[in-house]
Amino acid sequence: MLLTAFRVEARGGRLDPSISEWATELLTETRLLLDSPAGDDLRLRTLLQELELVLAQIARIPAAASPAEELDRLDRALHEQATLS
């Protein structure tokens, strides 16, 4: 849901601050899971690591050197990686 909301916003060239806050919250939870016994499962770990990278980038977009470019780059990366599927 967050990734879908992000892509809608990204195409408009702006990012609502609440999406970054949401990503930060989810990032912490993803890391907790990664470092918990659940992270020992290789398939789940791979999925969580992909998610961690995406969330870490979304969380930091507002403070990035070039937020608009970051939005566009990450939107394309999400499309290529099919993280939404």
Next chain:
Amino acid sequence: MLRNAWIVMLALGAGLAAPGTTVAQDPADSLYRAARERLDRGEFAGAASLFRQIHQRHPQSIYTPDALYWESFARYRIGTDDELRAALATLEEQRRRHPSAATRGDAEALATRIRGALARLGDPDATAEVLAKAAGEPDAACSDADHEVRTAALNALLRMDSGRAVPILHGLLERRDACAAPLRKRAVFLLAQTQAPETEAMLLDVAMHDPDREIRKQAVVWLSQVTTESAVSALERIAATDSSELTELALLALSQHPSPRAERALREFAARTSAPNRLRERAIFWLGQKRSSENAAFLRELYGQLDDSRLKERTFFALSQLRGEETVRWLVAIARDTTEPTTLRKRALFWAGETGDAVGELVALYDRLPDRELKEYLIFVCTQSRAPEATDKLIEIARTERDVHLRKRAIFWLSQSNDPRAAQVLAEIIGQP
């Protein structure tokens, strides 16, 4: 270079930056782009090398402060002893040279995770650092960044030595101030991962007494992951509280618990006449999600004790989820029972059809039903089934039923069917003199 940075800031401030455009040329533009692409593709060694080139070759680039963070992130992902040490050194360099970098907030939490990984590899210095961070500093600020660092340290400590982590978690959960709420929320999750003897009691205490509603709810949810009998007792106690929100969650948690006692607790709740019907409905629903002959037998028996038609209908639904020929026979018997209200008899027919089991018994009921309204409804139920016996029955009704109204209903539904036999029968009927 500084001028370039100002152009970027002004352009962004004025909302001039459009996606896909580079607002000002930076000598590290292409390197940064390539590094991020490598990172996105999971090529961490290549990404780390490119990020390093950014801060080494272009120290004035606007990308340099965060390049140090991303280099460290990539090295952390590689995960070997050497790479972890290099990652820590890179974060230290960022702290010294770029204390205001946008990624600094997360850098401390990343450093703690890296120390946790090194501690698990037997590094005594990293172990000592993790312990100190997990214990927390007395004058620590109430900031998200501090919470992130402490959470990472507690998580690492839990993996290294849960015996030392649990008392710290206990102390944290006893703090009831609003500032500690985000930490308590994480502590509940971490505690649930341990199999310490005091886990259930601590989670129960949080569920009943924490001032934060969300944390109370989290504690109930995580109790379902504690696979002990004491956790079931704790959930039973929560289910008996006055808070319908917590009771509903406790019922969900009981449904997820592997213990047979948890299933029994759900059955007892469903039968409890003093409980609100809305919550009894939830218990009945969850019983329908756990396929067992005991649950099916219980629900059939419970039906006879219920007065409320909504609860009765929920019981049909739960039974339809459990499926089985015995359940279909029971639903068919309800449909035939003339002492039951017609609405419920129809619902029994519908849910019997939804199981997809014993379709033969269901369609055979058509000839035994004296009631025209129910016969018409059974025709509809047959149309919802994919079983060939159901279409066979519809064809038979369309050809031979003496009641014109019922025959017309069967013909109508056959005309909506994709079954090739239906088209053939309709052609026959049209061709009759």
